[in-house]
Amino acid sequence: MTRILPHPILTIALTLFWLILQQSASVGNLILGLAIGLSAGLATRSLGLDKPKMGKPWKAVELVFVVLADIVRSNAAVAWVILTHGNSPRVAGFLRVPLKLRDHTALAFLSIILTATPGTVWLEFDEEAGELLLHVLDLVDEEQWIDLITKRYERRLLEIFA
Amino acid sequence: MSATIIDFSLIIAQVMLGVGMLLTVFRMVVGPRAQDRVLALDAFYITGMLMLVTVGIRSGSSVYFEVALIIGMLGFVSTVALAKFLMRGEVIE
């Protein structure tokens, strides 16, 4: 399992991508896709990445819906800021968020979540202090933003990657 | 009826995307700093990619889909290289 399939999720995802790109699920394409996925998995093994420790992966479904709802909300919020305060946003500012997350995969997911929701941009993460520097477009209430990130996203990511 | 709706909404969407691309070009020309221009280039290629998807719908062929994917990949690599350049002043270290 680990010798041939060091990164099973990567292999499965790449095979699926290949089948979608070819728009057919014939045996030949399946073999070709599996060959690409397996060789990419083997090539990635030689990079020596640390494997994420999964705690409760099924909690990811809940996180996806939470994030989708937040993307809708923040799209509307940012569109409103652009329409009403087009020249300069009233209260844009930097925000430091203390994080308990240390797992690199979980941090990568958090960065995707924060970038995908308009209105927050990830600037840098200080690994020693465990502090994340963000820029927020609509920084009305700092506590509310910190609560949003730590209680809505970080708590669930900590459960997924235990 | 539905053909009219599709044609009309496609024209509206393409005009919107075209105006958006012009605005990013404006930001690219005005600057004022290098990072603003790179950010505008990033927005420009993403808007152009979406424009190509709409062109693909209008022509009814899926060739434009592959063009859009290639634009996305080249744009990603060029933005990363330019950001790296801004960070250090040289791309190849």
Add this chain to the structure above:
Amino acid sequence: MNAIPLWGAIAFAILIVGGAGLTLLGCIGLARFNAFYARIHGPTLGTSFGMVGIIFASALYFTLAEGRPVMHEILIAAFVVITTPVTLMLLSRAALHRDRSEGAPDVPAPRRRIAAREPQPDTKI
């Protein structure tokens, strides 16, 4: 090519005009905001629901027109979702680095300044 039913055309119109409108709003934000760190929020509108609206409209159109599920547009969405954090993070960090090395006053200072880790941009190695 099949004829597209009316509900499909209306859903298509809502998706594509909404997506293009959000992308346009993002570009307006990019062009009008007065600070770089505010401008960086503009394109994220285009890369989140602006992109999703247009991609779904395309998938819907080709699915209805060809009478079979056409899903390959999802690849563009997946690609954009994966790559946008990388480009924006690199770009904002480069901007932060440039502002700090120039001593801009309105930028937060790094927590601990370690001189050896961050060489100045003009030092030639």
